[in-house]
Amino acid sequence: MITGAFPALLISSLKAYARNRSAMFFSLLVPLLIMVIFGLLNLGGSVSERVAVVDDAHNGGSQQIIRALHAVPVLKVSQGALDAERAALKNGDVDLVVVLPADLPPSFAGDATTRPVTITEYTNQARPQDTAVAGGVVQRVFDNLQHFASGTPPPILVQEQPVSGKNLTYVDFLVPGIISLSIMQTGIFSVGFALVAMKRTGILRRLMATPMNITDFMVAQVGTRMIMSAAQVVILLSVALLFFKFHMNGNALILLAVAILGSGIFIAIGFAIAGYAKSEDAVPALANIVVLPMMFLSGVFFSRNGEPDWLHRISDYLPLTFLTDAIRGVSVDGASLWTIRGDLLGIAVWVLIAVFLATRLFRWEVG
Amino acid sequence: MSPASPAIAATGLDPAFAAGLAIRVADLRKTYPPALVAVDGISFEVREHEIFGILGPNGAGKTTTVEILEGLREADSGEVVVAGIDVRRDPRGVKSLIGVQLQSSAFMDNLNLVELINLFAAIYGRKVDALELLRKVDLVEKAKAYVTKLSGGQKQRFSIATALVNEPRVLFLDEPTTGLDPQARRNLWELALTLRREGRTIVLTTHYMDEAETLCDRLAIMDEGRIVALDTPDNLVQALIGRGFESHKVERLASLEDVFIDLTGKELREE
Numbered sequence: 180m181i182t183g184a185f186p187a188l189l190i191s192s193l194k195a196y197a198r199n200r201s202a203m204f205f206s207l208l209v210p211l212l213i214m215v216i217f218g219l220l221n222l223g224g225s226v227s228e229r230v231a232v233v234d235d236a237h238n239g240g241s242q243q244i245i246r247a248l249h250a251v252p253v254l255k256v257s258q259g260a261l262d263a264e265r266a267a268l269k270n271g272d273v274d275l276v277v278v279l280p281a282d283l284p285p286s287f288a289g290d291a292t293t294r295p296v297t298i299t300e301y302t303n304q305a306r307p308q309d310t311a312v313a314g315g316v317v318q319r320v321f322d323n324l325q326h327f328a329s330g331t332p333p334p335i336l337v338q339e340q341p342v343s344g345k346n347l348t349y350v351d352f353l354v355p356g357i358i359s360l361s362i363m364q365t366g367i368f369s370v371g372f373a374l375v376a377m378k379r380t381g382i383l384r385r386l387m388a389t390p391m392n393i394t395d396f397m398v399a400q401v402g403t404r405m406i407m408s409a410a411q412v413v414i415l416l417s418v419a420l421l422f423f424k425f426h427m428n429g430n431a432l433i434l435l436a437v438a439i440l441g442s443g444i445f446i447a448i449g450f451a452i453a454g455y456a457k458s459e460d461a462v463p464a465l466a467n468i469v470v471l472p473m474m475f476l477s478g479v480f481f482s483r484n485g486e487p488d489w490l491h492r493i494s495d496y497l498p499l500t501f502l503t504d505a506i507r508g509v510s511v512d513g514a515s516l517w518t519i520r521g522d523l524l525g526i527a528v529w530v531l532i533a534v535f536l537a538t539r540l541f542r543w544e545v546g
Numbered sequence: 547m548s549p550a551s552p553a554i555a556a557t558g559l560d561p562a563f564a565a566g567l568a569i570r571v572a573d574l575r576k577t578y579p580p581a582l583v584a585v586d587g588i589s590f591e592v593r594e595h596e597i598f599g600i601l602g603p604n605g606a607g608k609t610t611t612v613e614i615l616e617g618l619r620e621a622d623s624g625e626v627v628v629a630g631i632d633v634r635r636d637p638r639g640v641k642s643l644i645g646v647q648l649q650s651s652a653f654m655d656n657l658n659l660v661e662l663i664n665l666f667a668a669i670y671g672r673k674v675d676a677l678e679l680l681r682k683v684d685l686v687e688k689a690k691a692y693v694t695k696l697s698g699g700q701k702q703r704f705s706i707a708t709a710l711v712n713e714p715r716v717l718f719l720d721e722p723t724t725g726l727d728p729q730a731r732r733n734l735w736e737l738a739l740t741l742r743r744e745g746r747t748i749v750l751t752t753h754y755m756d757e758a759e760t761l762c763d764r765l766a767i768m769d770e771g772r773i774v775a776l777d778t779p780d781n782l783v784q785a786l787i788g789r790g791f792e793s794h795k796v797e798r799l800a801s802l803e804d805v806f807i808d809l810t811g812k813e814l815r816e817e
Contacts, residue, residue, distance in 0.1 A: 187668030191657055198656035380652035385708075388616055388646040390638045391669045 370449025447533035454541035501525035574624035586771035599765030645709030699730030
């Protein structure tokens, strides 16, 4: 248990941390920078597919098709000559080129002729995803016109039911990701570097020569990082709300509690790394082995839906995935602790695993 | 624990310490796996209020011995009593009564001297006048500085200040003057003598023979894990002469260091 010396140890540790410029830079400025950059890029925000139409018919029929395409919100429709548009396709400036032939019927009215028309589509094999999406949407437009033309109702009617009326933007997806990312970074890097430096320089040894209670020291170290992580969350949330039109749909205190619990995982991993690393040089290598895969697989910047199935099944169990999903559940869906209990259980199990690793690997002495 | 001290087991205090002993070591052994015998059965006593030197070439076992006395390292066997407490049974109890200046003392970055002194005091559950303590080691004007801004001699003096926060009965100084210029060394010697005058017992390790001769009331010379000689500096020298030793050095009334100090003065220089 902690003793009367604990408050002094915690306050000293917090003071030293707050005065450490590079630690403050990495734990506060870097996440803010990432948020600003990704927020400005608004990646994923513009889910539009660019379709170029080459109109060789110039009749009522082609006008009808072009109007129908324009009416689809996700399509950005442009018109041009075949050569120019094919070049644009190669450059990746458009996703799909649709050629309307000269023998296009002048109208797709109810009594229209049933003579089949061949429409040529040029696709970019280098961008299969965009091409497929654009092709699918265009096909649906054609299908509708066809049913309209033949006078038969489509066999299947799809009724769209928008679930989230909250008008979520990419920023709403990104901010919870950045929060969970910075909790991971602060935990792993600040503990890893600080403890290895304390061992190497002999600070730890000097403290061991006093009757200091080890629990006091450990709890002060962990507490410092948890307090810093909480401060991080508050600052990131405030900036997101003030400058990025972030929609906070849940309770900020629940989010904070989840963040602090999650920081436990990464602080413990930091201790494990500090134990395993022989010198400060080894810390970034070890830390990045842990950090980098999760940074890209745990749905921080992009949805994990893009991952192949086998990878998705693995990334389901990453600690950062649990934390990111839990935080996003709170901020996007306004989840309660009970709703995200699955993620919380995942976080709790990872805390136990990480603490076990830390107690196994951490050493007070060098070598 | 060692069965050799029934008196401690009964009362918690060794009767020998009523008789003016600060430290008693009996048949202390320490082997590092697989087979490095660092301390090979040494025994010695340190009296209260004396400066006791432990000398020896690198690898002789000095540091291991001192670290065992400080409760930083576990002995394999033997009896170690410091300030009346069995170190092997109660290392924390000993740590609260002693002061330790380690060879490579480092302190937390981004905390100033006053904050560090107060932190150390809090660890001992004490309140101290940090400025008074800094005045004692002549660092009062550096009170708000970080340790990284101190010179070598200032660092060692600050290290001693942190070792004094708990008013220790026994103070361990591990090579306190290594790497210091002659002015800073003499300044530290004076500090050590002042601390002894205050009634503290000091255990000092050093590679400098002039330092041992100036400061130590008695000293032990270690080699290969054993104590090969233990006496006052004078007696050790007399015994050597008694064995028929003749120095090739011409006896002089002053040393080169005396010349250096005479020319450059005693004032401390700040690097």
